[in-house]
Amino acid sequence: MALLCAGALAITTAQATPSAADPNKEKLKVDARVEQLKELLDDTSQDLSAAYVALEATKGRLPAARIALADAVSKALAADRANSVAAQEFEAAKASEDKAQAQLSATTMQVSASRTRVAQFAAQVYQEQGFGQLDMALSSTDPQQFADRLALVDTVMGVQGETMERLATEQASLTALEDHLSALRADSAEKKEQAEAALARAESARDDAARAKADLDQLAANQAAQARAVADKLVANKARLATMQAEQERLKKVLAQRAEEARRAAAARRAEEARKAAASRRAAGGGKTATSPGGSSGGGDEAPGRSGGYLSAPSSGRISSEFGQRFHPIYQYWKLHAGRDYAAPCGSPIRAAADGTIIMAGDGGGYGNRVVIDHGIVSGDGLATTYNHMQSIRKRSGSISRGDVVGYVGTTGTSTGCHLHFEALQDGDFVDPRRWL
Incomplete structure (x- = not known):
């Protein structure tokens, strides 16, 4: 139960998260996000990129882990409730069995006592050959004594009859109690099996919840460590980025200067070529200066566009x-x-x-x-x-x-x-x- 209480905060967080779809689809989304990040991080150092991708992948798995924990804790609570109910039912069945056992023991003692009395009567009848009471009545010396002894004989015979009837009743009750006890024992055995199965399910559910919480805790720890790694590597990476930007600016200046120098050189070449052409035309035309049919198209290679x-x-x-x-x-x-x-x-x-x-x-x-x-x-x-x-x-x-x-x-x-x-x-x-x- 301590585990369930410890998971309460995680459950609250998970309940605020939209319920997860198919875990495989969620994994595909995370994988796609990771691939997209890799493309965006092409100009990032390998160590920083790896740390950041790992961090984002961990973040992507956290919602599903929270939902898994909430589901596991919910199942563990339900299993604990079922275990509690099964245990109570078993205790009730065991109490009924114990009560029936006590009743059976008491009835057994009563039947034993009745059997003893019946045996004693039977022994007496056997010893007296069945005529003891009648002989006692016939041996009376006067009518009053005869009447008294005859009444005594009736009483003794009545007691014997009642004892026999009670023994039969007690014997029937004993048989019924034995059958009832057998049924209660079967019910107790069934309830015990159900309680043991419920306990096993509860323990398994608690183990699942413990694993889910451990997974979530591990992901959270990984996230914290990966965030620190990203922060640490970001400092060095920003320094590299600043160096790259400085190199870009330096290269831009160098290339701009080279382009300007190339243009000036090309312009100078065109001017020199024009001067030489003019001088050649003057020499060929008796000093007349010919007009060029068209200007230069510029120096350097020409691109198709x-x-x-x-x-x-x-x-x-x-x-x-x-x-x-x-x-x-x-x-x-x-x-x-x-x-x-x-x-x-x-x-x-x-x-x-x-x-x-x-x-x-x-x-x-x-x-x-x-x-x-x-x-x-x-x-x-x-x-x-x-x-x-x-x-x-x-x-x-x-x-x-x-x-x-x-x-x-x-x-x-x-x-x-x-x-x-x-x-x-x-x-x-x-x-x-x-x-x-």
Whole structure:
């Protein structure tokens, strides 16, 4: 009963929870939530992600555990009530049996005493050959004595008759009591079996309630420990995130500056080419300056269009996450997922999305092993791509051609599993890679 009292608070909590549907369906919901969290936590460290996913999974199991405890405690209370009723019925049946046994014992003694008296009468009749009383009456010396003795004989005979009748009645009562006692004993035995079965069910129900409470207590303890783990790891993860953001800002400045320098260089080349062309025309035309038929279209590679596929896919892996804003479940704010994720086995090749120059390669902090390729001016914009979380880097510097292996898929940095985080930057700003793929 102490267990039942200890579970009262949990029952109250459980009663406020909507009744659980099929436990298997509830588990599927929790599993789906966990998978969704894993996608949202792609740019989170493995240890923090694992701690948070474990915490959310535990939270998901708590309502069902509370309901299971409430159900187990309810069954235990019902089983205890049934056990109490069965025990009372057994006690009542046993009391009836004991009372009948006492009555049987008393009746048995009465029958024994009556049998003794009848035996004594029979012995006397036998000894006197059946004529003792009559002889006593006939041997009287006067009429009064004869009458007195005859009355005495009648009295003795009456007592003998009553004794015989009482013995017959007592014998019948004894037989009835024996039958009644047999029935009561059978009823007592049945009630005893029922009481024992009810007790066994009550004990089993209490054991189930104890296990349910232990499960709930364990889940609550796990939740507390996992919450502490998340809080502890969150501090380190925020520091990594700050480093990544600082790296992003630095890269944006570097790429913006390179794009501006490339534009100036392209403009200078166009100006020099125009000057040389004009000088050549003057020399060929006797000093006349010819008008150019049209201006330059700009330097650098030309893309088929912003959505025309200038960049090639860097991996053959499945697209597991697209570019866009997300509400981060741990940081509790909206955060840009600044690239496109390709889920592929660790060790799978990662290829350059277009010709370019490797301007950065190495440890990128939260980005893990990282390579940045500058593709120059494309359709008037400075275009660069980044390849992150690599297991290892194959090419670290110099020019690179489209399709060359840059490195291999991994899960370094703040990553929850093997994948390539691929980014595109346009004049130093992150853009959806799909614009160029």
